[in-house]
Amino acid sequence: MVGRLARNFGQTSAQLRSFVTARTSDRSPGDAHASREVVKEAEKLRAELHRHNYLYHVEARPEISDAKYDELFRRLQKLEADHPGLVTPDSPTQRVGAEPQREFETVDHVTPMLSLDSSQDEGDVRRFNERVEKALGGVKPKYILQPKLDGASMELVYERGVLVRAVTRGNGRAGEAVTENVRTIPSVPLRLRTEKREVPELLALRGEVMMYISDFQSFNAALMERGEEPYASPRNSAAGAVRQLDATITASRKLDLVAYDVIAADGARFTSDSEGVKAIRDWGFKVPERTQVAHSLEEILEYHAAFAELRDDLDYEIDGVVIKLDDLSARAAMGTTSHHPRWALAYKFEPRQEVTRIYKIDVQVGRTGVLTPVALLLPVVVGGVTVSRASLHNREELKRKDLREGDRVRIQRAGDVIPQVVEVVEKGAHRARPFEMPTKCPACGTRVIEDGPRTVCPNRFGCPAQLKGRIVHFGAREALDIEGLGEETANLLVERGLVRELAELFDLEPERLMELEGFAEKSSTALVHAIRARKKPELARFLIALGIPEVGVSVARDLAGQFGDFARLRGASREELEAVSGIGPRMSEAITTFFADARNRKAIDAVLERGVRPQASEPVRADLPDLGTAVFTGTLPIPRVVAENAWRRIGGKTAGSVSKKTAFVVAGDDAGSKLDKAEKLGVEVLDYAGFLVRLRKHGGSIDA
Ligand code: IVH
Secondary structure (H helix, E strand, O other): OHHHHHHHOOOOHHHHHHHOOOOOOOOOOOOOOOOHHHHHHHHHHHHHHHHHHHHHHOOOOOOOOHHHHHHHHHHHHHHHHHOHHHOOOOOHHHOOOOOOOOOOOEEEOOOOOOOOOEEOOHHHHHHHHHHHHHHOOOOOOOEEEEEEEOOEEEEEEEEOOEEEEEEEOOOOOEEEEOHHHHHOOOOOOOEOOOOOOOOOOEEEEEEEEEOOHHHHHHHHHHHHHOOOOOOOOHHHHHHHHHOOOOHHHHHHOOOEEEEEEEEEEOOOOOOEHHHHHHHHHHOOOEOOOOOEEEOOHHHHHHHHHHHHHHHHHOOOOEEEEEEEEOEHHHHHHHOEOOOOEOOEEEEEOOOEEEEEEEEEEEEEEOOOOEEEEEEEEEEEEEOOEEEEEEEOOOHHHHHHHOOOOOOEEEEEEOOOOOOEEEEEEEOOOOOOOOOOOOOEOOOOOOEOEEEOOEEEOOOOOOOHHHHHHHHHHHOOOOOOOOOOOOHHHHHHHHHOOOOOOHHHHHHOOHHHHOOOOOOOHHHHHHHHHHHHOOOOOEHHHHHHHHOOOOOOHHHHHHHHHHHOOHHHHHOOOHHHHHOOOOOOHHHHHHHHHHHHOHHHHHHHHHHHHOOOOOEOOOOOOOOOOOOOEEEEEOEOOOOHHHHHHHHHHOOOEEEOOOOOOEEEEEEOEOOOHHHHHHHHHOOEEEOHHHHHHHHHHOOOOOOO
16 A cells, blocks of 8 residues: 555554655665666656656546556665665655654745734725835736635745755744655655746745644544644644654644745746746645635625635635735835735634633643633634633633633634633523632642732742743743653653752653653653753753743844853843843843842753853844845855854845845855856855955954
């Protein structure tokens, strides 16, 4: 059943690995022992398999049976096994097979992945249309309309038609290279189709990795059967799947990729987005269903209404429709804000609502000691997601809504936000008394204090619930991103006394972990490795991990960029902090108070004593001028990254390939194709000395 496997990957990783030959990209292509006929046959088989894969997964109109597909697949596998030199990285046999990775490399996006401005309000759509009309100065705008797919967004990069990179959205500027995982998605072309359209030198696309609702439900059912925690939504599940270190696990989840945006296409020229979408389709991708152009507000509203109707019948999640100006030069003229393009708007649907019963109101203690009442609900499916709990925020909100155990309530799920209780629909027959917040912390018994609408446990360093919260936060994605350090693990670590303060995470040994339920040798070692691998975190991540009040992702990044060094930052005065743009008195006070606290200092020192060394992040200063993109090629007298960093420090950008948009190319010795390309496109070429002059002109230097 190789064909079914290769097509659906609905198998365990062990089964998969045994089926798929090891990746052999380190071997040189071409094999002295393969005769010309064999080489030809392998090529033909690859092309045929690519084609049938495309017909099956993208067009959903297979021309051959699974059995026939199997036969072709096996024949190619046999040829490749006999002549390993024949294996190419884009061979259909090579979708899965890479060894598990330790971590993902963080790489810059070809261009930043902006998000979309969004609204649920028709008035905003009207105003958006008016702004566009005004910007176009009398020309009637043409829009491209698409469903807003609710999956995990992804940048795909193809060089000479071959998939070389797939990067998650990350922080918008850089994401994680999850290439091996994305390769396993059957609707992702490993090689672009060339039948209908030429393939550009470099192609960067944006798309959405999706999990169908039906697949999501059966996947979750299987998880629950094994006693594992289900995923909250198809989107979380898709995002989780592409971030597996072992690609065979990704392969075993059923994922799809829908592409909607050409980010860069060297050599191909489009004047409109609709041409771009057509090209995307020609190159062999799925594009959003019912992509359509519109010429008026009425058409936009109709489209939105039609999709709102259709939404419940779709097997995938959408949360609105996207309205994009079609003409690319008009887009360029309108430009973007720092967050989103001015030429697009996501017109979102009303959040989904359902009615269910609260059977209990529980209280949770978070990492900062805040007590949050939580409604435990009779499970109900809201827009494809099973909801069994909802945050009730605080006692004021509870009182305002007069929610009690036993009540039937309307809940809503808005996007990926935690479900909310909207209102009481029907009071319970045996209504409990009004809910009261406890006077003692349910986790540690300390008397709580009231802080505005919030109820807080003041036992910051002794409360196990707060420690659990800190551990989860420490390992969170935006913080140290420690795989496997989730809520359940944190609970176990604290309850069993293995971790009494954050620093002790670094003392964990696999042997001790193995004593915990659910921890086998492999997972114990993996967790210990994952923690220790984070001993040199980026400074910004480290700051986030510490959980300093008021310091979120972007503040942490600004601070890290400005101070560059943890010791300097922790000793900074309020004035020094406020010199950083975006840091006001409230933040500076929160930060200095945090670092002045003796117990915080002790906890941080303990972490540093374990050998944790935050690394200077590159400064990101919004006030720097855009100096343009430089491309470095050939051998330079200094390491390339040093040169690149020097350029970036003063506001320049760098890229790996040359395009019309490149400001200049720095060519070292033996520069090759990039130099040729620069010359062809008329891009300025500098030698190393010329680069130093340019650098100095803008106040930069190599060793800054
Ligand atoms: S266009 C500059 N089209 O929505 C933005 N985005 O909030 C260009 N998304 O994560 C994006 N479906 O990945 C566009 N048909 C569609 C989309 C779409 C889903 C996602 C996108 C991003 C989010 C934006």
